[in-house]
Amino acid sequence: MLTRADLAALPEYVPGRTLPGAIKLSSNEVPYGPLPGVVESVTQAMASAHRYPDMAVVTLRERLAQRLGVSPDRIATGCGSVALAEHLATVTCRDGDEILFAWRSFEAYPILTATAGAVAVRVPNTPAHGHDLPAMAAAITERTRLIFVCNPNNPTGTAVRRDELAKFLDAVPSDVLVVLDEAYREFVTDDAVPDGLAAFGDRPNVVVLRTMSKAWGLAGLRVGYLVASPEVAATVRKVVTPFSVSGLAQAAAVAALEAEEEMRRRVQLVIAERERVASAVRSLLPEVPPTQANFVWLPLSGDRATAFAAACEAGGVLVRPFAGDGVRVSIGTPEENDAFLAIAHTFFSAG
Template sequence: MTLHQRPSLQSVPAYKQGKPAAAGASKLSSNESPHSPLPSVLDAISEGLGTIHRYPSIAAPQLTAELAALHQVDPQHITLGAGSVEVAAQLIHAVAAEGDEVMYAWRSFEAYPSLVRIAGATPVEVPLDADSKHDLPAMLAAVTEKTRLIFICNPNNPTGTVVEAKALEDFIAAVPRDVLIVIDEAYVHFDRSAVRADGVELFKNNPNVAVLHTFSKAYGLAGLRIGYAISPLEVAENLRKVAIPFGVSDLAQRAAVASLHAADELSVRINEVVAQRERMYEALEVAGYPVVKSQANFVWINAGDDTLDIEAKLADGGVVVRAFPGDGLRISSGSELDVDRVIAALASVREGAQA
């Protein structure tokens, strides 16, 4: 006899983590920080080790208060989860029921389709435009009476493109007020464009906007899993209902607070990542690759059918990246050595193509 399984999960692929790297190679497949944890963050974690036999505080009062002060919002608007991806799942469960529609651009964050299907909702994917950006007119045209939630990943993962402020403001104004618009700002700290819409300000000015942030990228806490949402009060209340109890550990909360206190040190590191991203982008552009201007901590190559060939050449050069067969490659911005390897490996690709 075969155990009964949920039939709908047959259409849900398991999330695939970025490929690991062999010793000495550059792992640029997961958009992680290339920097080791700050000493002050390690100290904060160490101080909490003696109490890990106790459950963490679900309310996380110190962290919530500091985030509220940082963003100048009421603490009741802030909810936490094990990374912003878990908070994204909470948002879907809180807003969309079976048969409801959840919209997002494609290609965008690869977890969106699975999260929607797991919740029993229907994913609606709207292709990016010719510049690898959100096609907001097409997204607006795709809104139906079943639409409950729209994700705007800004900057977008994996292309690194941004939605400009005026365009997003007009889009929000045109979307029905009973549809929640979630602005996923996982990569916001790396944006130097000066044109991207400010998600928190849009939340403050619109009753149907929520914002996602994470400590995994710029703050370098990917291994501790902590992110948060800023959402309307009625949404925040339901997020607390659907959240996994004790899903954010005390160590993660301590590390997040310490990171907020180390903003100046982290700013230096973020600037280093941005500088290496720009160096990689410029080198690949000069070499003739179809690389997209990024405002995240990675670059995107619209490699199309050449994706797997380029991935293999990078691997030969000691670089592991995230490949999306038939679409392109996402290469995280790492250390200077990491980017040196990328440039060297892809220079050899061009030489091979021209031979």
């Protein structure tokens, strides 16, 4: 066998489906196109496309540092935050070490765990579909090297609060790295849900992971970043695939950061729609948990998740089923959401 035998069982990452002409509510994107200034900046950057980009991503790291109030040496960038999550496994784990996370959560975690040759320790979510932090703390062993706390959690939309997270972090040994994966931070409206960087960023074993893909509208250009201690950030920068943030991606991210006001305006539209969609769906399916992200989670057991996703697809709307567990529906434009709600109404009213 030419490749590692243990990778034969590796599940493939399943991206949200795309079908020409269909409404895409399957990948947690924001539906309003690139932010103002992004297309122009990328077009300009094309003139240098025959050159390698700035490998140290200096301008973007400086802009992020200014915005976040940290020094640039605490920042590492990557080809999407998912790549950084992978790099964090690389820099913490050797064969047989453990990576701990809630389940169900972001589907990349088990894949990157296996890729690193580490062992996944999955702690089931609470009946309310949120992280069970006390159980996660109890699951830490001397092999635990890395912990993901996905806040808000993909795909359930639930979020952990400041006090419970502080208590959890206090319980984690100082030589175990905790990643606060905040891909959906910009959509959080509950004040009790902490900004991981502001609340816990000064702890040396905490890493805050963020992305330009969601609220900032750059999913197609692949830029993520992390804020960590200078030592951890420097180690991650060493293992990042060289030039993995392209010149176009850097130009786009810098331009997007300049359009923060418009980003906030769009996020407000998404939040208003999220509340409307969540309450409409909850009237059909009362178990739908409160969401702090740009998607809603419909817990559906047995074959109901795939059946509902198929019904949505037949009606021209793509959602993200997790077989046996539920369906995640991203928030789109009001018209797109209406199309989804009409299908949901028919499906759930029929029992």
